[in-house]
Amino acid sequence: MRRRGMVIGVLVGVLALAAAGCGGDDDGGSASATTAAPETTAASATTAAGGGGENEIQLTASGTAWDKTSLDMTSGAEVRVEVTNQDSIEHNFTFAEANADQDVEGGEDATVTFTAPAAGSYEFFCKYHPSAMRGTVTVT
Ligand SMILES: [Cu+2]
Secondary structure, X not given: OHHHHHHHHHHHHHHHHHHHHHHHHHHHHHHHHHHHHHHHHHHHHHHXXXXXXXXXXXXXXXXXXXXXXXXXXXXXXEEEEEEEEOOOOOEEEEEHHHOEEXXXXXXXXXXXXXXXXXXXXXXXXXXXXXXXXXXXXXXX
């Protein structure tokens, strides 16, 4: 009788320790992740509704290079990029964060429109010549 009581006592002690350990870890991890997400969504929705306006950008590809290496736009604005390809080979305008991916045949123009993402610094590039034709997109 006495021995049995001791064994149960030890088991209960171990379980209590394990439960306490798990609970502590969970509290620390989840709290910060839940707060960050809604704030970002609210910020971009407000900017779009308030009218970020229209941003029009002219971009020219010539000699497998862009004429601009930095583009500026306002978060939430409807952006229209007019790409002129002065080369005989095909180029492309990719701005992944805005889901823009537009091919431009040699000697032709193409227009791509998208909504500017949240404020930040991003990259745009030609997916066929990504090392030679790339630049920075600054969203404010
Ligand atoms: Cu290219």
